[in-house]
Structures are given as C-alpha cells and as structure tokens.
Amino acid sequence: MSPKSKTGKRRDPGDVAALEPTAGDTGAKVPASPSKATGDSCDPMDPVCICDTMDEIFTHYPREEASLIMILQELQDRFNWLPDAALERIAEELDIPKSRILAVSTFYKSFSLDPRGRKVIKVCTGTACHVRGAGMLLEEFERVLDIPVGEGMTDDGTFSLESVNCVGACAMAPAVLVNDRYYAKVGPGNLGKLLTKERES
Amino acid sequence: MSETKTVRITIDGRSIDAPVGQTVLEAARQHNIDIPSLCYHPGVEAFGACRLCVVEIRKHNWTPDWKQLVTSCLFPVEEGLIVETRSPEVMENRKVVLDLQLARVPNSDVIRQLAAEYGIHDTSYEKREDADDCIMCGLCVRVCDAIGAHAISTLSRGPEKYVDVPNKDACIGCLACALTCPTNAIEYIEEGNMRTIWDKTFEVVLDPVNKKPIATPEQIAHFSKQSGLPEDYFTKSDATRKKETAASFARVMFD
Ligand code: FES
Ligand code: FES
Numbered sequence: 001m002s003p004k005s006k007t008g009k010r011r012d013p014g015d016v017a018a019l020e021p022t023a024g025d026t027g028a029k030v031p032a033s034p035s036k037a038t039g040d041s042c043d044p045m046d047p048v049c050i051c052d053t054m055d056e057i058f059t060h061y062p063r064e065e066a067s068l069i070m071i072l073q074e075l076q077d078r079f080n081w082l083p084d085a086a087l088e089r090i091a092e093e094l095d096i097p098k099s100r101i102l103a104v105s106t107f108y109k110s111f112s113l114d115p116r117g118r119k120v121i122k123v124c125t126g127t128a129c130h131v132r133g134a135g136m137l138l139e140e141f142e143r144v145l146d147i148p149v150g151e152g153m154t155d156d157g158t159f160s161l162e163s164v165n166c167v168g169a170c171a172m173a174p175a176v177l178v179n180d181r182y183y184a185k186v187g188p189g190n191l192g193k194l195l196t197k198e199r200e201s
Numbered sequence: 202m203s204e205t206k207t208v209r210i211t212i213d214g215r216s217i218d219a220p221v222g223q224t225v226l227e228a229a230r231q232h233n234i235d236i237p238s239l240c241y242h243p244g245v246e247a248f249g250a251c252r253l254c255v256v257e258i259r260k261h262n263w264t265p266d267w268k269q270l271v272t273s274c275l276f277p278v279e280e281g282l283i284v285e286t287r288s289p290e291v292m293e294n295r296k297v298v299l300d301l302q303l304a305r306v307p308n309s310d311v312i313r314q315l316a317a318e319y320g321i322h323d324t325s326y327e328k329r330e331d332a333d334d335c336i337m338c339g340l341c342v343r344v345c346d347a348i349g350a351h352a353i354s355t356l357s358r359g360p361e362k363y364v365d366v367p368n369k370d371a372c373i374g375c376l377a378c379a380l381t382c383p384t385n386a387i388e389y390i391e392e393g394n395m396r397t398i399w400d401k402t403f404e405v406v407l408d409p410v411n412k413k414p415i416a417t418p419e420q421i422a423h424f425s426k427q428s429g430l431p432e433d434y435f436t437k438s439d440a441t442r443k444k445e446t447a448a449s450f451a452r453v454m455f456d
Contacts, residue, residue, distance in 0.1 A: 097351030099342075102367040106356040 053078060054089050065096055072105055080120065080160075081112040116160040117153035119198055121145075122177040123186075126166030129174040133187070137174050138163055140188050144195070158199055210282040225273035225284055226254055236273050236286050237295070237315065239383040240338035245347045247274040250338040251383075252298045253315075257285040270294055292319070300324050302336055309334040309384045334386035337362060341378035341387060348377055349427060353399070366399040374403035374417040408438040 057074050061067035071090055075082055082105055091098040105111040123141060125134045138149060141161055145154050153160045169175045172184030178198050186194060207218045212229050219228035224247065229236050239251035249272040256273045259265075261281035270290060285291060299316040304326035306312050311334075316322070337355070341364060345353045352372035356365050364387075366372055374396055379387035389398035391414060396403045403417040416424075421435040437445070 097346070097354075097368065097371075099345075099351050099354035099366075099368040099371070103354040103356060107358045 050079075050083060050086055051089075054086060058093055063093055065094060068094060068096060068101065068104060069108075072101075072111055076111055080116040080118065081114060083115075084113075112160075114151065115153060115157075117158050119158055119179050120160045120162060121198075122162045122164045122167065123149075124165070124167045124169070124173070124175040124177070125163045126170065128166070128170035132173040134163075134174045137176075137186060137188070137191070140191060144191065159195075208278055208280040208282075210278050210280075210284060212284040213286055219278040221278070223278050225256060225258070225271075225276045225278055225282070228278050229256075229273065229284070229286065234286060238274060239336060240340050241274040242340055242344065242381055244381075245340070245343040248339055248343060249275045250340075251302075251336060253295060255291055255294050255298070257288045257291050259283040295319055296321060301326060305329050306332055306334045306336055306384060306386075308332060309336075309386070311384045312336070334384045335364060335382075336384055336386070337364075338383065339364075341382055344377045344381050348373075348375060348423075350375065350423065353378060366401075369399065369401055372399055372401055373419040373423045374398055374401065374405075375420045375423075406436050408441050409436075410441045410444070411438065413438055 057071055057078075060074065061070055068090070071094075072082060075086055079086075087098060087101050087105070090096070091101055102113075105113060121141065123129075123134060123138045125138060138161075142149055145159055145161055147154055147159070147161055149161045149163050164177070167175055167177050167182070169182055169184070172182065174186050176183040176186045176194065178194070181198075183194055206221045208221055210217055210219055210225075210228065212225075212232070212234050215232065215234070217228060217232050219231075223231075226236055226238065226241060226247075227243075236254050236256060238254040240248055241251075241254060252272060254273045255270050256276075257268050258271055258276065259268045260279075260283070268285075268290075273284070273286075296319050299312065299319050300321050301324075302312050303316050303321060303324035307324065307328045316324075339355060342354050345351060350371050350373050352368045353364060353366045354368075355362055356367065357363060376389055376396070376398060379385075379389045379398060387398070389396065391397075391405070394405045394407055394414065396405045396414065396417060403419065405414040405417055406421065407413065408415050415438055416435055421432050424430075424435050425432040
C-alpha cells in the first residue's frame, strides 16, 4: 500500500465476504451453466460460482500447507483478487486456519483482498521514474480514473491503480505497467491514448 | 523412570546441569537467574521476536576471544556452553532493543519501566504517532493458535503490520490473548456477565456460588470438546468445585 492511502490499513478483511467476482469483470473462467456444488457455500443457481475454478486449481497442487502460496498466486492470476469464498475453501481443503491464510495474503503486496479491475495499472514511482515526474503522473491517473491509488476499481470494472517501486525499466521512465504490458515515457499528454488502447483490448 | 540426559553449562559463572532440549532461558530461570523477556511464554513455542532475552555465549572449543550474542529463548543448551547474561555487550544490546521499543510504544508502562531499569528514560528515535502498546511480538497469535481458536493473526507487514481478528466468528472470548500480552495492549471490558473483546460481546457464565465470571459459553464448549470433559466441569470456579467435593466427602463420612 502506498504511504499516501492510510485508509485501508485497519480494514477488516472479513468485510469483503459478500463480494464475488462478476462474470464480465474478471479474467476467471466463469462457468456458463450452474456448476456442480462442491463446497457447502455453493449455491447451484449462482451464475458466478467459483467452485469449478477452485476444483481445477486444487488438482494442480498437493493438498498440504506448503501449497498455500502457489494456490493463492493462481487465484490472484485468475480473478485479479482473492475472493473470500475462495479463501474459505482453501482453509477447508488444506486444513489451515483462515486467520493464517489472511496473514499470508496480507503479507504479500501481490495479493489483493479487494476486487480489482480487469486491468491493473501500475505506475512506477521508483527513483528514476520519480525524478521524471511519476508523482504527478500518478495523481493524474487518480484524477482521470477517479479512483485512489491502491484501492477499488473504476465503475466499469476495467481499471485498478497501483504504485510500484521500480519495474526495472528505468531508461523508459516514467514507466507504467498495465497487467503485463509496459508503457514508456508516460505523461499527461499520452495517458489518454494509453487508457483508450487498454480499454479496447 | 529413565534419567533424562543432562549437559553441564555455565551461566554467569555458575555451573548448572540442564536437561537436553531445554533452552538457555529456561535453564537460567530454573536456577533463578534473571533474563528479561517479553515474547516468551512457557505454554507456546518460542518465537524470538522481542530480542530482549539476548545473552552472550561462548563454546569450549572456540578461541577465547570469540563470542556471540543469541536469543536465549531459542538457543538450546549444549555441553560446555558458557553464558553471560549481563556482559557489557548484552547490556548495550538490550538498551538498543528497549530504546527502539520505546519509540514504538512510548505510552506503554511496561516498556517504560523496563527501559528505565536500563537507564533509558526517553527514546533516542522518533516516536511512533498514535501509538498503541503493541510491540508486535506475536505472542497473542501463538496463544490463540495453541488454544485452537485461530481467531487472530498478524496482518500486513513491515511498519504497517498489526494484529487483528480476521476470523471474528472463531473468537471464543477466552481473553487468553489479552492476558498473556506482555504490554497489556489488547483491550477488553468485563462488566457483570458481559465481556467484550475484539469488538465482540459475549455473555459470561458466572460461578453459581460467588458469582464471579468464569467463562463464555463458546469457551466452555470449546474446552469441553477439546478435553472430552463435560461442559458443567467448566461452569464453576476451582474454589466452588473444591467446596462441592469437600461437601460430598463430608456427606459420605458423616452420614
Ligand atoms: S524507477 Fe521506474 S522503472 Fe526503475
Ligand atoms: S523472549 Fe527471547 S526474543 Fe523475546
């Protein structure tokens, strides 16, 4: 979390329990037809049931505590965040207390407990980018997208905004990373173009 | 019973026989040698978080001027180990630790008093703003896990790290975290038959005789399930249970 946004600090991770990914917003393979109920919490009529995805993820790793981080990573890749229902399921399958899972998932910055947009914009604020105006760029992104850095997503569910410290592309400063795509020398002038391009792809 | 294997170590010049598997801290305490500690609790696995229990060690096969600072709560005893608990290096190290802790929890009476004992009355570092009394030693989390409730954990990391109750449903209101916290940083309220901790309010079962609070129903159910003892075993204080037993003996003997 950036030092700027202090608000998220004492957030109760339990609060996100009701939120589920919605079909359009996530990269997850959401089953078209109601899935077979496997977890207790699964409502067979729920169009965004994640049971199938979870079932599949569990086939990739041995069911032991050591698999936790790999499973969380795969979840994060698929959904762009860690839905609470999925964490419950992991707790059950791997027999790890949920409190421990939350300790791990809040420890690493690459995990998010809040829903994130389909595309995560990472503005580099490392030294090289900083001296080339990354701070102002970040503020401009916040203004244009109308979301604070490190929290939430745009209303249409497309973008989330984050800051990172050096993405190893200092020659391209200020650098911006959208999911896995790099953008060089981003400034207020070409920021609009970047967003249009990303929105369309 | 078979003899437990012991090793001979020296603490502050005193020769001590300590059972294999004991830590230096445990051995010292057993022989009334004082080593300060904050994050150690005999009921749970040591963690080495507070760094207050540092001691200086030397081994018999080391060159004489070679020594090392270790956390005594984690360091196992071994044959011929030589331990100094108050050498100048140790004292200097503890001072730094307490100075840092004072910056983190400037309002904690426990830390202020400890620091004062080491001659530190004000921290030389920048004080934490809006500081609570938590020194992030993680004892509460270990205790909660040991009890089997798994309700609390540390969240986030680095300077942002904090202890919270991400699994509120799992909290049984046993107060173990609050009562073992070395700096009394976990707040709870107990009034009549109500108890509030981690923003969760419990009803408390009172002792049938002296009306003192005993435990929450959730706690009783948990302990009963874990121990296999009936729930009503946990609904009375020890004093009341003893009195009842005495009364029943009296009936047997005098009737
Ligand atoms: S500082 Fe931005 S890429 Fe290195
Ligand atoms: S008691 Fe040994 S490090 Fe805290």
